[in-house]
Structures are given as structure tokens and as C-alpha cells.
Amino acid sequence: MTLLTEAVRAGAPPQELERAPLPGEYTAAYIQAEDARMFDGVADKDIRKSLRVGQVPMPELAPDEVLVAVMASAVNYNTVWSAMFEPVSTFRFLRQFATQGGWARRHDLPYHVIGSDGAGVIVRVGSGVRRWGIGDHVVMSCVQPDDQEPATQADGMLGAEQRIWGFETNFGGLAHYAVVRASQLIPKPAHLSWEEAACNPLCAGTAYRMLVGDRGARFKQGDVVLIWGAAGGLGAYAVQLVKNGGGIPVGVVSSPAKAEAARRLGCDVVIDRQDIGLDDRTADDPRAVIEVGKRLGTAIRKRVGEDPHIVFEHVGRATFAVSVFVVRRGGTVVTCGSSTGYQHGYDNRYLWMKLKRIIGSHAANLQEQWECNRLVSLGRIVPTLSAVYPLEEIGEAARSVQTNQHIGKVGVLCLASGPGQGVTDPERRADLGEERLNPLRGLTPTRQAG
Template sequence: MDALTEAVLSGASPEELAAAPVPGDYLAAHLRVEDVHMFDGMNDGDDKDVRKSLRVGTVPMPELAPDEVLVAVMASSINYNTVWSAMFEPLPTFGFLERFAATGGYARRHDLPYHVLGSDGAGVIVRVGDGVRRWRPGDHVVISPSYVDDQEPATHGDGMMGAEQRVWGFETNFGGLAHYTVARASQLAPKPAHLTWEEAASIPLCAVTAYRMLISQRGTPIKLGDLVLIWGAAGGLGAYAVQMVKAAGGVPIGVVGSERKADLLRRLGCDVVIDRNEIGLGGRPPATPGETIAAGKRLGRAIRAATGEDPHVVFDYVGRDTFGISTFVVRRGGAVVTCGSSTGFAHEYDNRYLWMNLKRIVGSHAANLQETWECLRLFARGVLVPTLATQYPLEDVAEAARLVQLNEHQGKVGVLCLAPEPGMGVTDPGFRARVGEDRLHALRG
């Protein structure tokens, strides 16, 4: 173990961390450019097993830019962008790194024959660039995935609107599934003191994305009493959406694929839980416009039977398999808000039900720094809790990603990086006790 890692794990002071030498390389989950064609010739339905492409090994330590920090990553988590990356779909991420490098300056570091993945992270700052003012070694932080260019005019209106906005660890190199990571100071927020490293690391990407979609004025902000249909409600994004709808005074309506996941949602306080198998949506997705409308009618009847109304908002990150149903089932004047497409990007829907009923489709992507801090404040106050369900060591990151690839997970799948065991990192045990282990562990076991 190198001296800096030893200092981090021993809880060294800021001065001791600053004095410990930075290692020349570090352990990281990464892709290799020579593997990008390994799945060529396979069809959409074939099994592009991410365990074949995800590697864990040492990579060189990158140079630190003036506006960046070096973080010792205690824990990270799996997001679907890591699955897409490891499948090299919809295209290899090495193209992202090349285009980023072409912008010049320190961006040129990112164009390498390997890509360190990971868009979540919680850890300890061990170095700060010369231009960093608000952070210092020893600070406990979580890392937002929103990597923005502060020299773009649009960024100063909304960080997500800049043309050079990127997702860290997906469209940039040196991501969070590693022992160390490089992040811009504008990505950081304080770690909630009552959470473990792995709990805190399960928050950033999914929780802040759901916050922008449902709470921020830049998404489809819900109001007291709104009915919100949430696809994949026991997943990482969905379980945060359930909590936010509930906390905002809305009525979460969760759709899941098993009784086990339905039970998890009830533990989270989801008002209405619909098992898609019970309404004929558990097999193959609708293949024709007629099948989509029929499926939408079945889902609509189930929602009205439980609530007496149609949903005001549909929260959809599933994509191709659900989007046509979403646009059909949302009420007149309602909105479908989408942030991703885990089952495919090419969506089909019957536009008559959209335009003639004055419905809206709202695209949303991650969150700006203000939204991130607002969202993290709710965790720090115990209003929201992490949706961590399980965790793997970094050495088994490919198995963790495979679990998400097969949709055999619930909540968030954590990855222990430098943290040698789960349960570490809590600095406010009193508040943790007040929040309660039952709430914090609602999706585990």
C-alpha cells in the first residue's frame, strides 16, 4: 500500500495528507481501446456480456489541472452509462475522449488507450489545484457527474446547457470506479456526515437527475397531490423518484417486475405499486402501435382503479419498451419526463395522443451544481435516504455491472474502492441514529 493511501485510511490530518507523495499509478476499472470491436457482428438481442470488456488494473496517475482536485475514492456505484460503455454502445466512448481532447489544454490528457469509468464517487480530497479555493485536503466529498465548462456563456445560466457539458467518467476519463479520481472543483459537494462511504456514493448521479426531473423548475416540477407514474421504480433512479414525489406531497405510482421489488417499494412508502406482470406487460414489449395502445389501456385502468385518476407526470428512463405507453397513459395536459433509454434510444409513440391532448415531453439530463447542492441538502437533513441495496469490491466491478446489465438488481449497486469494508465513513452517528437504520437500509436484504 502506498503512503498516501495509508494516510487516507488512517484518517490523517490535512497536513499529513498534503505531505504524503502521490503514487505514480492506481487501481481502476477501465476499458481498453483494443477491445472496442469484441462485440462486432452481434445483434441487438445477443448477450454483450460486460464482464468480457471491463478490466481492473493499474493505470498511470494523471496530472492535476488548476481547477481540479484529486480524490481518494472510498466508494462508487454502477450506473447504466457504465453498462453502455462496456458494451461499446451506442458507440465506443473513446470517441468522446478524442473530441474532448480536441478542445485543447488539459483536456488533451483524456485521450488515452484506456478509459477509466464511473460517474459516482465519495471520498477524501488529497490534492487541490492551484486555482481551487473552497476545498482542501481532508475534506469529505461526493462528486457530481456534471462536468461543465465555466468559460461558456450558457453555463452561467444553467450548467447543463453548455455545449461542452459532459458526464464525468463517461464522456471524460479518470472516473470514479477507481482508487483515485480527478474531478473539477465545480463537481463537489460535502458528503452527508451520517452516511457511510458507499451510501453517499450511491447518491450523486441518480438522485440529482431525479431531482432536476421532478423538483427543479428546469424539469417538470410536481405539486401537492400530483400523481406520478414511475417506471422501474425499484431501480436506482426510480427509488429516488418515489421518495421525492412522496416528500413533495405527490402520489408515487411505481411499476415493477416482481413481488420482491414491489415489497421494497412499499417499504419506501410508495402509495400505489403495480406489478407489470399482473397487467400483461411482463413479457416482450409491445411490437406494434395497436399493442402499445392496448398496453396503455391496461395500465391506465390499473392506475384509475387505485387512484381514480390518470397520472399528471410519467417518469421514464426505460426508453423504447415503455415510451409509447407513457405518452398514451399520461393525462390530458400532462408531461412525460425522460432522462435516458436503458432499453433502447429509438422511441415510437402515437403522436395523436400527444398533440390532441396537449401533452408534453420534457428531456432532462443530470443536474447543475445548484440543483446538486439542493438535493444533497435533503439527504443531509434526512428527508431523503440512499437507495443502496448491495455493494461489491472494486475487483468484482464487472460482476456488479453485469447485475445491472441483466436488470437483476434493485436500488443502487455500490462499489467499495479504497474503503476496505462497508459501514465506514460515518462522522455523525447521533444523527444517523435519529434517521434510523431501518430507513437507511430499506432496500437491502
């Protein structure tokens, strides 16, 4: 263990952190460019075979960057995509980034340190960083905007050179140290542990923009919101945002344990996808889409009396056509991803003749992230952790997400020596209560979904 790592773990003051020398190497979860074709022609792309944990060189900081000692991180679906080298190898992203020249060239390496969530302690700051200092406790937004693009000044997500840290850039959060821009930093909620704080930014911020932000579905009180994967990483935050905002969350899940998770989070209605006959083949048959949509619509109307105003869509090909069918006349389907496939087919009559809308959404700008983090700090949004792994077991942690054998978010301990560390406001934590802050801990799914 290096002097800096020891100082971070001991909670040393900023002066001591600054004096401790930077290690030349650090431990990280990474993939290798030489493995990029390893899953060609393989049916089960088991990412435990591509994810590695070992020592990598410490990068140099750009003037607008900070070095964070990562206490905890979390698995996202882009972790799975990275380790599968699909839909494209992330080494392509790194090469493209490097063409900017300058500091971007550092990212084009034969290894890629992945991970797009994290919580930790700032241990170094670049010469151009003004608002943050060594010793600050932070969580990291996954978005690296390009502040020199005009569109970025309107919305950080609109710049063509905006990138997702740890997916489209190197030096990500599944490591002992991470390099991030100062424009990614958010104050860590003081009542949360490292792993609880680390699991929120990417998924909670994404759900906030999709539902609450003025560029998303613009959810309002009383809206019925259909949430696919209501017990997953994104869905679990969508349920809370809808419930807290006076809406009616209707969740679709794939197992009894996930149904219990959705109810704990506040779902008014929970529907098992098997009860409506939805499976991996539904999207291939237009008639099956209509039949599944009718059964789903009937189930929703039976419980809440009306069709959904909004469908929270991130599953993609397997559900998208049903989403377009089932949302009410004039309603909105808001989508941020496609974990079951990117090529969506749907019957356009139900879109154009019923004046529905489809909105694409991606991550969240920094203002949206801060607004969402305020809800977390107030205890209005709670972490969705169900399991926590050490960094050395990142393969197993990510595999659970790859095979949908997880609930909520899967946390990863990096420099934290154990769970439960990092709380600096124990009084607020006690006021909120452990049960409130950990509604999903210990829950495991009992049936794999397609």
C-alpha cells in the same frame, strides 16, 4: 499499499495527507480501446469480459481540479454502456474532448477509467481551487460543465461542452483515485457511510431535476406520478421525492421483490408490468400499446381515482408510447434516458390532441445537486443501496445492472476496507435509524425483466 493510501484509510489530518507522496500509479476499473469491437455480432454482450481492474498512471491535475481518494463508488447504467461500447464507444468521447487542447488532451488514452459516482477525501487541489481543501470529505456530481460557455451561466446543463465525468471524460470514480473539477464537489452527508453517500449523486440529482427543478416536470403536492422502474437506481429516488413532496407515487416493477422495494420506499400503488401485459414486443405493435395503456390506466384509476399528472420515464423504447398514452390530458412525460432503446415510436394524436408535453432532462446542475444533497443530509432522502461489491468484482457488480438483476443502486468499495466506514455524525445516524437509512439492503429480485 502507498503512504498516501495508508494515511487516507487511517483518517490522517490534512497536513499528513499533503506530505504523503502521490503514487505514480493507482488501481482502477477500466476498459481498453483495443477491445472496442469485441462484441460485434455477439448476442450477449457480457461486460464481465471487457471490464478490467489494474494499475493505471496517475494523471496530472489542472488548476481547477482536485484529486480525490475514492472510498466508494457505484454502478450506473452508463457503466454498462461504457463496457458494451454502445451506443458508441466512449473512446470517441475522449478523442472529441481532446480536440479542445490543453489539459483536455490527457483524456485521450488507450484506456478509459470509468465511473460517474463517488465519495471520498480530497488529497490534492489545483492551484486555482479556492473553496475546497485537502482532507475535505466530498461526494462528486457527475457533471463537468464548461464555465466559459455563455449558456452555462444560465444552466450548467445547457452548455454544448458539458460532459458526464467518467463516461465522456477519463479518470472516473470506479478507482482508488479520481480527478474531478472543483465545480463537481458537494459536501458528504456526515451521517452516511462512504458507500451510502457514493450511491446518491447521479441518480438522486437526475430525479430531482426531472421532478422538482424548474426545468423539469415541476411536480407539486397531490400530483399522481407514474414511475417506471420504481425499484431501480433512478426510480427509487423518484419515489422518495414524490412521496416527500406530498404526491402520489405509482410504481411499475418487474418482480415481487422489486414490488416490496417500491413499497418500502413509499410507493402508494405498485403494479407488476406482467399484470398489464407489457413485454419487449409491446412497442412494436401500436394496438398492443393502446391495450397495455388502457389496462395500466384502469389499474391506476382504480387505486387513486384519476390519471397520472406526470410520467417519470427513463426506460425508453419499451415504455415510451405507453407513457404518452397513459398520462392525463395536459400532463407531462419527463424523460432522461432510454435503457431499452433510443428510437421511440408513439401515437402523436394522444400528444397533440390532448395537449400533453414531453420534457427532455439530463443529469442536474450544481445548484440542483446541492439542493438534493441537502435533502439527503436532512435524512429526507435515503440511500437506495441493495448490494455492495469490492472494486475487484466490478464485473459482477456491473453485470447485475446489465441484466436487471439488481434493486436500487449497486455500491462498490474502492479504498474503504469494508462497509460502514466514513460516518462522522453517529448521533444523527442513530436518530434516523439504520432501518430508515437502508430500506433496500439485502433485497434481491426474483425474476428478470425484459
